[in-house]
Amino acid sequence: MEVGTEAALEARRLVKRYGAREALRGIDFSARPGERIAIIGPNGAGKTTLLSILSGTVRPDGGELNLPEAGLGWVPQQAALYRRLTVEENLLLFARLEQREEPRAAVEEMLELTGLTERRHELVARLSGGNQQRINIAIGLLARPLALLLDEPSVGLDPRQRARLWGFISGLGENGTTVIFSTHDIQEAERYGQRLLVLADGESLFDGSAEELRDAVRGEAPEAAGSDFETAFVAFLQHRGH
Amino acid sequence: MRWLLLKDLQILRRSPLQALLLLAYPILIALLIGFAISREPGKPRVAFLNEIPAGARIAAGNGKLPAVGVDERICKQVECVHVGSRAEAAEKVRSGEVLAALILPADLIDRLNSLSTLHPETPRVEVLVNEENPLKAQVVDDRINALLGQANLFIAHQIAAEGGHDLELVIDGGNFEVLGRRVEILGLRGSSRILQQLRPSVPAALREPFDQVLRFMALSRDNLDVAAPLIDRLAQPIAVRTHSTSSPVPPLDVFAVAVAATLTLTFVTLLLVAGSLALEREENTFARLTGGLVSRSGLLAEKIGLGVAVGLVVTLLMLAGVQLFVGLDWSRFGLWLAAIVAGAAAIAAAGAALGAAARDVRAVSLLAFMIALPVALLSLVPSGAVGATLYDAIRVLTAVFPFKPALQAMTSALDSGGAGIGSPLIHLALLVIAYGALARIALRRFATV
Numbered sequence: 248m249e250v251g252t253e254a255a256l257e258a259r260r261l262v263k264r265y266g267a268r269e270a271l272r273g274i275d276f277s278a279r280p281g282e283r284i285a286i287i288g289p290n291g292a293g294k295t296t297l298l299s300i301l302s303g304t305v306r307p308d309g310g311e312l313n314l315p316e317a318g319l320g321w322v323p324q325q326a327a328l329y330r331r332l333t334v335e336e337n338l339l340l341f342a343r344l345e346q347r348e349e350p351r352a353a354v355e356e357m358l359e360l361t362g363l364t365e366r367r368h369e370l371v372a373r374l375s376g377g378n379q380q381r382i383n384i385a386i387g388l389l390a391r392p393l394a395l396l397l398d399e400p401s402v403g404l405d406p407r408q409r410a411r412l413w414g415f416i417s418g419l420g421e422n423g424t425t426v427i428f429s430t431h432d433i434q435e436a437e438r439y440g441q442r443l444l445v446l447a448d449g450e451s452l453f454d455g456s457a458e459e460l461r462d463a464v465r466g467e468a469p470e471a472a473g474s475d476f477e478t479a480f481v482a483f484l485q486h487r488g489h
Numbered sequence: 490m491r492w493l494l495l496k497d498l499q500i501l502r503r504s505p506l507q508a509l510l511l512l513a514y515p516i517l518i519a520l521l522i523g524f525a526i527s528r529e530p531g532k533p534r535v536a537f538l539n540e541i542p543a544g545a546r547i548a549a550g551n552g553k554l555p556a557v558g559v560d561e562r563i564c565k566q567v568e569c570v571h572v573g574s575r576a577e578a579a580e581k582v583r584s585g586e587v588l589a590a591l592i593l594p595a596d597l598i599d600r601l602n603s604l605s606t607l608h609p610e611t612p613r614v615e616v617l618v619n620e621e622n623p624l625k626a627q628v629v630d631d632r633i634n635a636l637l638g639q640a641n642l643f644i645a646h647q648i649a650a651e652g653g654h655d656l657e658l659v660i661d662g663g664n665f666e667v668l669g670r671r672v673e674i675l676g677l678r679g680s681s682r683i684l685q686q687l688r689p690s691v692p693a694a695l696r697e698p699f700d701q702v703l704r705f706m707a708l709s710r711d712n713l714d715v716a717a718p719l720i721d722r723l724a725q726p727i728a729v730r731t732h733s734t735s736s737p738v739p740p741l742d743v744f745a746v747a748v749a750a751t752l753t754l755t756f757v758t759l760l761l762v763a764g765s766l767a768l769e770r771e772e773n774t775f776a777r778l779t780g781g782l783v784s785r786s787g788l789l790a791e792k793i794g795l796g797v798a799v800g801l802v803v804t805l806l807m808l809a810g811v812q813l814f815v816g817l818d819w820s821r822f823g824l825w826l827a828a829i830v831a832g833a834a835a836i837a838a839a840g841a842a843l844g845a846a847a848r849d850v851r852a853v854s855l856l857a858f859m860i861a862l863p864v865a866l867l868s869l870v871p872s873g874a875v876g877a878t879l880y881d882a883i884r885v886l887t888a889v890f891p892f893k894p895a896l897q898a899m900t901s902a903l904d905s906g907g908a909g910i911g912s913p914l915i916h917l918a919l920l921v922i923a924y925g926a927l928a929r930i931a932l933r934r935f936a937t938v
Contacts, residue, residue: 304780321780327773329496331503336496343492344782370503386777 255280255315255394255425256301262309263296263449270296272449273310278394278427283420285440286429287480289489292446294429295324298396301427315394320387320424324398326379327386330372334363334382337371338389345390357385361415377408381415394425401435413439433477445480447489493783493791494798497765501799511757511803516810522749533632536578536590536617537569545598562643563591566636582617589629590617591636601644652720660713677710740904742815746808747900748869751832753807754899755861755892758800758833759840762792763853766844766928785932789841789925796837797830804829818905828902828910831917832895838924839891845931861892868893891920 254277263271271293278284286294299305301314302321328337338357342350358364361381363374371379380400387395400416401409417439420426430436436443437457445453445460453460457476464479465472471482501508539560563569570587572578578590592615600612614637618629658665662676675683684703691699769775769788779785808817808825840857847853868887872880887893898913 299776302780304776318781321777323773323776325773327777329500329772329774331500332496336499340492340496341777341782344778 253279254313255282256319257313258297258301258310260310261297261300261307261312263293263300263305264308269449271300271307274446274449274451276444276451276454278425280393280425281420281423282442283417283426283440284428284442284444285436286427286444286446287431287433287436287440288446288452289484291448293449294446295398296449297446298398298427298429302396315392318390318392320390320392320395322384322387322395322397322400324400324402326371326376326383328371328379328382331370333368333370334358334374335367337382338385341386342389347389353389357389360388361385375408377404377412380404380408380412384412384415388419388424392424394427395419397426397428399429399431401430401432409435433480434475437476445483447484447487452484452487452489490783490787490791490794493778493788494795497791497795500765500768501761511761511799512806514753514757514803516806518749518753518807520810522745522811522814532566532568533588533628534570534586535567535632536572536581536587537563537567538572538575538578538590538592540595541593541598542595563636563640566639567591567632579617582619585619588618589633591615591633592617649720653717656713656717656720660710660717677706677713681706681710743904743907744900746811746815746817747896747903749811750804750807750829750903751892751896751899752865754800754804754829754832754895755836755865756857757803758796758836759843759857759861760854761799762796762837762840763844763847763857764850765795766792766841767847767850767853771850786929789928789932792841792844793834793837793921793925796840797833800833800836801826801829804833817903821902821905824902824910825899827914828895828898831914831921832891832898835891835917835920835924836895838921838928841928842924842931845928845934860890864890865892868896888916889920891917891924894920 257277259275261271261274261276262269274293274297276297286297288294296305298321300307300312302319303314304321329340332340335354335358338354339350342353342357345353347353355364358367361378361384363378363381366374366378371382374382384395384397384400387397397416401412404412413435416426416428420441428440440457442456443453443460444451453463455463460483461472461476461479464483468479468482468486471479474482501511537560560569570581572581572590575592578592581587582590594613594615597612597614600610603610604612616629616633618633657663658674658676660677662674662679664671664673666672681703684699684706688696688699688703766788769778775788778788783791805825811817843856843860844853847856864887867883868890870880870883874880875883894913894916897908898910898917901907901910901913
């Protein structure tokens with residue numbers, strides 16, 4: 248599916264403080280329907296804070312938010328699941344809490360989407376990290392959101408699990424769901440993000456495609472222009488004083 | 490909210506150890522309390538060695554009291570283990586077979602009898618104890634002192650009775666035996682009567698001193714009449730009449746059941762609610778739930794509801810178990826429900842505040858025990874047992890935690906002759922509001938840290 252032109256969500260001049268520390272300093276951000284956006288940056292850049300504000304779990308101290316009426320799906324970094332419940336019980340609980348009209352049908356849909364139909368009666372605690380993350384994402388999709396927010400979804404997964412996970416997430420974008428994810432893996436961001444938002448110390452340093460970021464590196468740190476994407480990204484950050 | 494409640498019950502069912510503890514705890518408490526209050530208190534085992542020669546008698550005035558009944562009287566108070574020697578008595582004490590050994594030395598009666606002579610000696614009994622710890626030492630001291638107090642009182646009563654009898658002889662006259670001979674005593678009354686009869690024949694010059702003697706005798710008789718009950722009272726000069734300034738005290742077995750039920754309710758509800766709320770954070774589900782699915786207040790209400798539901802079932806189970814040993818008044822079942830529900834709600838609210846503050850299941854379990862156990866014990870400290878300032882501090886502390894008002898409500902619900910249940914229920918309702926507000930505030934940090 249092609250990326251739409253209207254903004255699916257929009258944030259302006261977002262500010263968040265934790266005590267004296269400013270986690271976000273006037274961030275502007277928007278996303279269009281079906282777009283996949285990677286938020287990258289060093290530790291403490293404000294990636295999780297931005298996603299938490301967009302998801303509604305954290306309130307900003309300043310700025311404006313324009314979120315889709317259909318709501319947002321939120322997938323926290325660590326699987327937010329009940330490990331002593333089965334896959335099916337977890338999905339059914341959240342489908343009911345999301346007030347889906349036919350919660351059991353929604354569960355079947357998600358089981359099929361995640362490919363875990365055969366393991367529906369297994370306790371979540373017995374699933375691999377990758378499968379737990381798939382359930383975690385499926386729960387985020389139960390509300391049929393226009394946009395899905397994922398905080399470092401591939402952390403702790405082996406390469407095979409990661410590949411399956413990104414295949415799954417890419418499929419969501421093709422169905423028109425806006426996907427916004429944060430990651431520390433720069434190659435992953437380059438590969439799966441149609442747009443990159445670079446944050447550092449609560450500031451937005453860059454907002455554009457991977458190719459546009461390379462162009463920026465060529466201009467600002469030409470010595471790193473021929474390097475791999477991660478090296479170029481680090482040089483860009485250093486050039487910007489981070 | 491019902492789906493969250495169902496989820497928590499499913500999780501509880503999936504935690505066999507936790508479920509087993511929740512089920513086993515009230516049954517164990519019910520059995521312990523039931524056995525404890527349905528059996529007579531056990532008598533302490535005391536080794537007993539009586540070295541008093543057979544036939545020895547305690548002199549009381551002109552009479553003799555048999556000393557041979559001492560064994561039976563003492564062994565009514567304790568479980569006597571008769572021993573044949575001091576060494577055997579000492580060995581039994583050392584080994585812990587008996588709490589103490591009581592030895593009545595051979596010269597005990599002679600010393601007792603010397604009290605009425607010019608050379609009195611203090612009568613002594615010997616007690617062997619193994620005071621291996623201060624608590625046991627206190628128990629032994631209390632038991633032995635009580636035993637000796639009763640023996641002294643018995644002897645004093647007997648001596649007072651004999652003394653009173655002798656006084657009657659002096660006042661009214663009568664007979665008594667000395668060395669096998671019967672001696673007749675005229676007594677003050679008889680002497681006065683004779684002197685009155687002789688008075689007309691007394692020469693006028695001697696009338697004045699004669700009347701003085703008569704007046705002295707009348708005065709002596711009247712005063713000795715008063716002395717007789719005084720001697721009797723000397724044996725026990727102070728009598729006790731108890732007036733209670735508090736509400737009617739519940740029977741001990743009802744109070745024991747109330748304590749057991751409240752303890753069960755406290756531990757089960759507090760641990761469950763605090764642990765369940767902390768689990769939402771451990772499972773990372775708190776943010777997901779409160780990100781639009783459930784309000785924080787709704788989640789708190791669900792956890793309190795969970796605590797009330799489980800606490801109610803477990804406490805009723807415990808009361809049903811106790812019913813096997815102690816008759817409970819089931820016609821007051823409505824009041825039981827009110828007490829349990831109000832108590833569980835306040836304890837659950839406290840558990841929620843604790844769970845929101847600690848945020849980790851293990852830490853919160855430890856914290857719950859560290860708070861609940863001492864507060865429960867302090868709630869049982871009676872006034873006067875400690876200093877006034879300390880007691881005031883205890884009163885404040887126990888009023889802030891729900892255990893004491895829950896115990897008062899439970900006692901009122903179980904005891905048909907007891908105090909009203911209204912005040913503790915209002916107290917518990919206030920605690921629900923206070924702890925609910927605290928938990929709600931603590932949840933703000935819960936989400937961000």
